[in-house]
Amino acid sequence: MFACRHIALTQFRNYRFESFNFNENIIGIYGQNGSGKTNLLDAIYYLCFTKSSFNRPDAQSVKDGFAGFRIDGRFEKNKEEHKLVCILRENNRKEFLADEESYTRFSEHIGKYPCVMIAPDDVSLITEGSEERRKFIDTLLSQLQHDYLEQLIAYNKILQQRNSFLKFAAERNNYDEQLLEILNSQLLEKGNFIYERRQQFLNEFLPQVLAQYISIADKDDKLSLEYESQLNNNTFEELLQQNLQRDLYLQRTGTGIHKDDMVIELKQTTFKNIASQGQRKSLLFAFKLAAFETLKTIKGFAPILLLDDVFEKLDEKRMENLLQYVCVQSGAQVFITDTHKDRLQQSFIKIGKGYNLIGL
Numbered sequence: 001m002f003a004c005r006h007i008a009l010t011q012f013r014n015y016r017f018e019s020f021n022f023n024e025n026i027i028g029i030y031g032q033n034g035s036g037k038t039n040l041l042d043a044i045y046y047l048c049f050t051k052s053s054f055n056r057p058d059a060q061s062v063k064d065g066f067a068g069f070r071i072d073g074r075f076e077k078n079k080e081e082h083k084l085v086c087i088l089r090e091n092n093r094k095e096f097l098a099d100e101e102s103y104t105r106f107s108e109h110i111g112k113y114p115c116v117m118i119a120p121d122d123v124s125l126i127t128e129g130s131e132e133r134r135k136f137i138d139t140l141l142s143q144l145q146h147d148y149l150e151q152l153i154a155y156n157k158i159l160q161q162r163n164s165f166l167k168f169a170a171e172r173n174n175y176d177e178q179l180l181e182i183l184n185s186q187l188l189e190k191g192n193f194i195y196e197r198r199q200q201f202l203n204e205f206l207p208q209v210l211a212q213y214i215s216i217a218d219k220d221d222k223l224s225l226e227y228e229s230q231l232n233n234n235t236f237e238e239l240l241q242q243n244l245q246r247d248l249y250l251q252r253t254g255t256g257i258h259k260d261d262m263v264i265e266l267k268q269t270t271f272k273n274i275a276s277q278g279q280r281k282s283l284l285f286a287f288k289l290a291a292f293e294t295l296k297t298i299k300g301f302a303p304i305l306l307l308d309d310v311f312e313k314l315d316e317k318r319m320e321n322l323l324q325y326v327c328v329q330s331g332a333q334v335f336i337t338d339t340h341k342d343r344l345q346q347s348f349i350k351i352g353k354g355y356n357l358i359g360l
């Protein structure tokens with residue numbers, strides 16, 4: 001069993017100082033809009049990922065009028081207790097401690113405490129640009145394969161260096177060919193590694209998303225999912241060579257795995273253009289639950305599930321099926337937020353397992 005049993009929030013978002021116990025594996029959190037439900041889930045996310053699930057600077061999580069924040073968590077993993085602490089110091093320096101040891105690199109923590117969050121804004125995975133989908137794949141793969149995360153960090157660093165090089169070259173109207181060759185070869189090595197890992201992984205993962213979709217939507221909508229990469233048709237080396245003049249002109253690297261995407265189609269038309277709200281929601285859940293199942297299989301235990309405001313997302317029958325799955329079959333500790341206490345309580349009573357209900 002993997003579960004969060006206690007959390008204490010100090011100067012974090014709307015919390016001055018507050019602590020919560022989670023004795024059960026089904027946790028309902030209710031409160032009005034703006035009462036801090038999402039913030040509480042995000043604090044658990046912080047301890048699993050060393051950062052917020054929102055793409056926001058850490059400083060924005062400090063309670064207004066204060067300096068620094070602290071999140072203390074107690075987790076149970078395979079019958080052992082673990083203490084995780086995330087501190088943002090007054091000078092904005094972040095520290096992360098696992099069982100009193102601080103990490104030199106936060107990336108070492110990723111994957112040890114897996115968790116999957118489903119939040120309303122996540123529909124951007126389907127409706128927004130390719131960056132959202134790459135972020136999803138990278139977050140999942142980084143939890144599964146540590147070397148993937150290391151190579152991705154290195155790739156992004158070299159990409160930045162190459163872009164600075166291109167800017168400098170444009171300003172000078174001249175460039176150091178040898179230095180460009182070094183940057184290219186480093187970028188190629190990391191890029192090819194990431195491409196192969198994404199390809200291997202998505203070959204297995206995307207059919208699982210389709211299967212989840214069919215089971216949630218209760219029908220096959222002729223949905224198709226495909227990994228799209230410029231490297232599918234050309235080698236990365238060829239791409240860099242072919243695009244050099246354009247890169248120099250635009251002062252940034254226009255080809256590589258940082259342009260990858262997942263193509264989502266419904267009846268051979270771009271999904272987001274024709275899909276109904278319900279189909280979008282079903283697909284979002286399909287992606288997230290497939291991620292959950294993959295993590296569970298590979299880690300050998302269920303990740304924590306954080307479900308923010310999902311009652312607003314599905315009709316009653318789908319909701320019941322989903323709750324049955326997350327609260328019973330999944331084997332996970334699950335946190336569910338809602339504005340209605342009664343709705344949460346009624347659903348939990350129907351499930352017939354122990355639960356904690358926390359009012360904010």
Ligand SMILES: Nc1ncnc2c1ncn2[C@@H]1O[C@H](COP(=O)(O)OP(=O)(O)OP(=O)(O)O)[C@@H](O)[C@H]1O
Nearest residue numbers: 013014033034035036037038039060061062063064
């Ligand atoms: N840095 C901060 N300092 C103080 N308060 C903050 C900070 N960041 C966010 N908040 C407050 O937290 C509240 C939002 O909390 P949260 O998003 O967790 O609410 P919620 O209960 O999930 O609401 P909803 O039901 O609308 O989703 C807002 O009132 C916001 O002003």
